[in-house]
Amino acid sequence: xxYQFNWSVLWSGQSGGWLLHGLLLTLAxxxxxxxxxxxxxxxxxxxxxxxxxxxxxxxxxxVEFFRNVPLLVWxxxxxxxxxxxxxxxxxxxxxNHSAEFWAGMFxxxxxxxxxxxxxxxxxxxxxxxxxxxxxVAMGLTTFQVYRLIIVPIALRLIVPPATNDSLNxxxxxxxxLTISVAxxxxxxxxxxxxxxxxxxxxxxxxxxxxxxxLGIAAIMTRVERRFAIPGLIARGG
Amino acid sequence: xxxxxxxxxxxxxxIVQGLFGVGSFGGGTLRLAIPAIVLGFSIGVFVGxxxxxxxxxxxxxxxxxxxxxxxxxLVMVIFWIWFIIPQLLKLPIPEYGVALTAFVIFExxxxxxxxxxxxxxxxxxxxxxxxxxxxxxxxxxxFVVLPQAIRNMVPALVTQMIVLFKDTSLASIIGYVDLxxxxxxxxxxxxxxxxxxxxxxxxxxxxxxxxxxxxxxxxRRLAS
Numbered sequence: 001x002x003y004q005f006n007w008s009v010l011w012s013g014q015s016g017g018w019l020l021h022g023l024l025l026t027l028a029x030x031x032x033x034x035x036x037x038x039x040x041x042x043x044x045x046x047x048x049x050x051x052x053x054x055x056x057x058x059x060x061x062x063v064e065f066f067r068n069v070p071l072l073v074w075x076x077x078x079x080x081x082x083x084x085x086x087x088x089x090x091x092x093x094x095x096n097h098s099a100e101f102w103a104g105m106f107x108x109x110x111x112x113x114x115x116x117x118x119x120x121x122x123x124x125x126x127x128x129x130x131x132x133x134x135x136v137a138m139g140l141t142t143f144q145v146y147r148l149i150i151v152p153i154a155l156r157l158i159v160p161p162a163t164n165d166s167l168n169x170x171x172x173x174x175x176x177l178t179i180s181v182a183x184x185x186x187x188x189x190x191x192x193x194x195x196x197x198x199x200x201x202x203x204x205x206x207x208x209x210x211x212x213x214l215g216i217a218a219i220m221t222r223v224e225r226r227f228a229i230p231g232l233i234a235r236g237g
Numbered sequence: 238x239x240x241x242x243x244x245x246x247x248x249x250x251x252i253v254q255g256l257f258g259v260g261s262f263g264g265g266t267l268r269l270a271i272p273a274i275v276l277g278f279s280i281g282v283f284v285g286x287x288x289x290x291x292x293x294x295x296x297x298x299x300x301x302x303x304x305x306x307x308x309x310x311l312v313m314v315i316f317w318i319w320f321i322i323p324q325l326l327k328l329p330i331p332e333y334g335v336a337l338t339a340f341v342i343f344e345x346x347x348x349x350x351x352x353x354x355x356x357x358x359x360x361x362x363x364x365x366x367x368x369x370x371x372x373x374x375x376x377x378x379x380f381v382v383l384p385q386a387i388r389n390m391v392p393a394l395v396t397q398m399i400v401l402f403k404d405t406s407l408a409s410i411i412g413y414v415d416l417x418x419x420x421x422x423x424x425x426x427x428x429x430x431x432x433x434x435x436x437x438x439x440x441x442x443x444x445x446x447x448x449x450x451x452x453x454x455x456x457r458r459l460a461s
Contacts (some may be wrong), residue, residue: 003324068399068445069438070406077438085238095439125460128320174310178410198320206309206317213308 009195010204019204022187029105029183030170036109041116042155046146048117049124059117067114071175079103079179104176112169119161123154158226163220167213174209182200184208209219241252243429244436253431255419256440261335265412270405273340274398281348282340286378288353299349306346312405315339336408344401351397355390356382388459395452399445406441416440 009015040062047059066074079100083091094102128151135145178187189206192198245308248258287299306314315430318339324331359382367377409418420437424430 064446066439068403068449069441070403070417072406072409073420073434073438073441076417076421076430077434079423082431082432085431092341109398171310174312175407177312184314185310188313192320198324202313202317202320206313209310209313210308212307214304 005198005200006195006197007200009191009197013195015191015195015201015204018187018190019184019208022184022205025101025181026173026183027077029101029108029176029181030173032105033108033112033173034166034169036105037112037116038107040110040113041120042151043217044113045117045120045124045154046151048121049150050142050146062237063114063117065116066111071107071111071172072178073108075104075175075179078107078110100176100179100181104173104179104181108169108173112165112172115132115165115168116162118163119158120154123158124150126157127153153229157208157230158228159224161218163217163224167216170212170216171209185204239346239432240429241432241436243423243427243432246383247423247433250423251416251419251437254414255416256416262414262419263331264418266402266405266415266417268412269333269336269401269408270288270415273344273405274335274338274401275408277344278348280345280395282352282383284345284381285356286441288349289356298386303346303349306343307350311339311343311407312410314343315407315411319344327337329408330415332408332411336405336413340401340408344397344404347397347400348394351390351393352386354393355386358389362404367453390454391459395448395455402445402448403441425430439449 010019025219044059044062047055048063050056081101083094083099086094118168131149131153132145135149136212138143140148173183176183182190184205188201191204192201195201254264256262256266258268267340284299284303287295290296290299290305315336319335322335342459363381363385367381367423372380386452405415406417408415409421412423416437420433424433427433
């Protein structure tokens, strides 16, 4: 293999700027999708444990259908399939305000919301039932029990698996390149196209992902220790 | 406004070509997913064993490989293989080869982690007893540890197989004609994205959900 390495393509010309924009877009789409996933995950995860069947059925349907279909299919569905069915005004607004970004963000958030829901449900189910009973005995309504007791405890229990899936969300944001969201992988390919230096371009993208993922994982190990409930998780303290 | 007739009209192309890979395009989701699962798991067993090896020259590279792969998106790995292999071998590789290589390299790391956790779930005393009876390391693994470990691993393994099955849709990015690409091809002609993508979502769902039902039943049988 006689490949001529030329690492300077990464900082000469526009490459550096492209990669930086890609990184920022990856972070933007991931953060927004993460917020959506967290809200959907907490609501549907809690719904799956309530003592009222219709709510459980709706939440179960959402979780099973959305997490068992490839993210790529959801990207195409939300980007190509749904907008034509929306009212004219909304369509116009979307296509003047980077529809691909919103569709990608929505696909990513709804997909990971279903996965987050499973994690939160597992967290809620691991809370002793007596907590629930004690709260009801104190006179709280079911909604108050969830809002004040169950969900806050569950959130502290699930920090490690939730971190893991949040990193999956960050990595999965690369799938948005298929609907031409110019995120990090997209930009790394663009650098490759313009400079014909595949190894350098892909290395740059790969290193950025690695730094992001390992960095977040390192920070979260500390956060995890801080939020661990003493006596409940062996690793805490 | 919605017209699911488009699905009926193209049913044969979507299923026979896209799902099974029989037709002029080659391709096929199952033709990619099944070998990827078999190879990914087989290599994953060695990766898992290597991570637990006492010799550092085996365990350190295995750990680095797993940590590296787990920090990188699959799309990135697919592009790596797509650009690098033709450079190395100096010959064009069909999309099938690129996709299969990328999936095996990527998934072997995840399967390796599951195997490692499974092996670690077997009590140490078992290994010591096997050694005391006079079994070699390979025999201990083959007859004592792995049979128990694999039983503990089944739920996580099936979950990972579901993930891999869904991930094969990403092979369409490099032009491999799987179910997703087949839907794209039909959509380019028919412009019925809502119906077509919803239909393939249901097809994927049927496969992945039956896999997860199997895993759940197996888990219940183990518990009882």
